[in-house]
Amino acid sequence: MRAVYATDLSKASEATIANETCLECLDRIGIEEFHLVTVVPSNVHSGMPGMNFEERRRQALDRYRETFETAGFGVEMHVVRGTPHRRINGIAESVGASLSIVGSRGSSPLENRFIGSTARNLARTSVTPLLVNRIQRATDDPDVLQEHLFQRLLYATDFSENAQEAFEAFSYLRHATEEATLVHVRTPADPDVDEEPRQRLDELADQLEEWDIETRINVRQGDPVEEILAAEDDHDPSTTLVGSRGHSRLRRLLLGSVSEDIVARADGNVMLVPPKRVA
Secondary structure (H helix, E strand, O other), X not given: OEEEEEOOOOHHHHHHHHOHHHHHHHHHOOOOEEEEEEEEEOOXXXXXXXXXXXXXXHHHHHHXXXXXXXXXXXXXXXXXXXXXXXXXXXXHHHHOOOEEEEOOOOOOOOOOOHHHHHXXXXXXXXXXXXXXXXXXXXXXXXOOOOOOOOOEEEEEOOOOHHHHHHHOOHXXXXXXXXXXXXXXXXXXXXXXXXXXXXXXXXXXXXXXHHOOOEEEEEEEEOOHHHHHHHHHHHHOOOEEEEEOOEEOOOOOEEEOHHHHHHHHHOXXXXXXXXXXXXX
């Protein structure tokens, strides 16, 4: 499996890469090769004396390359210009990536604000699963959090086809997962149905427990975003797993703007799984 790691070269991104536990976790789920990507925005001009942005970023990526290669991964580097989310998506498609990873917020005016418009744009447009990796939000000098990315997963579902697509990510995440919490949020607009959500969650839990993942279920009621964030606060997962652009057969949109809001507001990591592309 190949992964794209998109970085703004901030201290938070460096902390992510320095996290040996994080790299070990990515190795466990089958990542063998990384494509390191940094994007110089089109509105940043390189004509200023002494300001060769591409070369400076390439030198910074070289330091990252050493860390990944020491950990046993193959590495390619990409320093490109353009709109960050479009260039990241384009590279992910061209290399056949199975996962795209973006790090935390940069602090310099020349750094891309990944936990801002770029992450939200990627949440809307990514054609590969997207992991938004957050390290000590709201600090410019983050500590390295030595924790496996997928050790404790919170999976939110509206039972739509795309939510099922996200659940299927457990087929490879299970190699790094010990615990999972399965969450469904009922809203007042939901019609009564014969099949109770708890029963449907139990069926999913049975599948995970066959893989020796300790699983609990949680049926909540209210606003999907607020309740998923409340579940994150209650269960303290290492990553929240959701589908994007999902639409249930009950005509209720769970994961579209909801997934973007979760990316923007969650305290921890978020992994978004997009729908399968139609050939």
